Amino acid sequence: MKKSVGLLSLFLFIDLSASTEAAEQSAEWQKTLAAAKTEKEVTVFCEPTIDAQNALREFQKAYPEIQLKLFPIGARDFGNRVLAERRAGKYLADVFSGGTTTPSQVLAPAMALDSIRQTFTLPEVIDESLWFKKRFHFADQESRFVLLSDATVVSDLLTYNTKLVRPDEIRSLWDLLQPKWKGRIIAYDPRLPGGASNNMRFLYYNPRLGPKFIQRLFSEMDIVISSDRRQLMDWLASGRYPLALFVGREVETAKQQGLPVEEMYSVKTDGAMLTSGAGSVTLINRAPHYHAAKVFINWFLSRDGQIAWQKHTDRNSLRTDIAKQAITNWKERVPREDGDYIFTNLSEYDDLRPGRKIVEEALAKAKQK
Known part of the structure; x- marks a missing residue:
């Protein structure tokens, strides 16, 4: 009898802890949203392909009270721009979505990026089990700054x-x-x-x-x-x-x-x-609209955000809770969980x-x- 009571108490404690954690996450999200609406805008630089731009513009439909300022630019040019701005004491960018080499090999060593994990607030974004091989994949050596969201x-x-x-x-x-x-x-x-x-x-x-x-x-x-x-x-x-x-x-x-x-x-x-095309995301250090950047990143990595990305770019999102059949030649291009691949954007390469x-x-x- 005592054993049964003990188990029941344990289950109740676990359930209560989970409920408390969920409530705290919800409260943090509401606080972040309120602060983002006060900031009014988020400045995102992205790869200049039309497909990538169309995908990211879906954010505006989800959060109309936060103005998306989208600037298409190649990764190398973006890196040069950010470093030049910082030498002049300017901090204008919030987020970059695009190629991985410049962010991981130039901006991260220059300490121009912040850890992206600190922005994860929504439970579905925090949960690594929803991603390919049940983990996040990063392009930088510290696995902190340049998150890979697609790979084909x-x-x-x-x-x-x-x-x-x-x-x-x-x-x-x-x-x-x-x-x-x-x-x-x-x-x-x-x-x-x-x-x-x-x-x-x-x-x-x-x-x-x-x-x-x-x-x-x-x-x-x-x-x-x-x-x-x-x-x-x-x-x-x-x-x-x-x-x-x-x-x-x-x-x-x-x-x-x-x-x-x-x-x-x-x-x-x-x-x-x-390989990951333009499907990576980074949080720029000293982002002028930090809370709006958090909202954008959580949207981008959410199921809705990745559905939009996959639909417009025809590239495979690394989220595994999204249907893949609409991707062109999907049986050849979507990686299998048990597959053996050289993932060329990882830092080991x-x-x-x-x-x-x-x-x-x-x-x-x-x-x-």
Whole structure:
């Protein structure tokens, strides 16, 4: 009897504690909302794609009393802007949503970001079990500042002209070293910042490929390098070259125009690359509208916010309580919980210098032949 009473008391205590915690979270949220309405606005900088902007504008519908001031800008330019403003004693930005390299490798070390976890208030945002592999994923080394909210399995590393190449000719990237492809491959310059960074991370840190593959690819295959992605796509679509590396989003534009190009989905034996596009969020240090920033971040990471993001961008939200079937080619692009991926935005894959050095040395060796 005493044991039963003890268990009942324990359950009542747990239930009461949970109820108290929920009430405290609700009270904190109401307090945050009230303060945000007093601030009246939130200043958010985001990647300049129309899809990203349309997704973030959904915030205004959810919180019409907080004016969303949205400024599209690339991550690198945003980083330069923030640091220049701080040197002048100006603190204008609240939130950045976009690429991960500049926030994690430039702004975080410069102490221009605050821990994003401090903004989490809504229970559904605090709960890590609602996210891919039941945890949050961060791009920065401390796992505090640059939260990754989307990640999609991508196959844009290698693109081909559908009139000149059959998918079954290339099952592994090692097949690119066959003599028949020598002098027939073009590539966006992997030595440049951004651009091919995620692709290079996948190649360099992939145990199935790694430094040896990179060295042979760029020293033996007479690859034509360009820093102009549109030129590369023109060459590929016209049939001047049958294969292209690192052309990124240009392939989607070309496909929409009906050009004979496609991503090489048949390359599966080398593993899969998981990348976050513009789907990260950071809280800027000394945000002028801190409470409004908290409301924006909680909305963005909520189910409603991530539904809006996934719908407009056609990229997979890392929240797992959202239906995925509306994503284009979702069976290929949505990561499986039991899948083995190289998630190229994680901090363990940050260092691109060794891979770029191999490319430099391989291209120099190729010129000497």
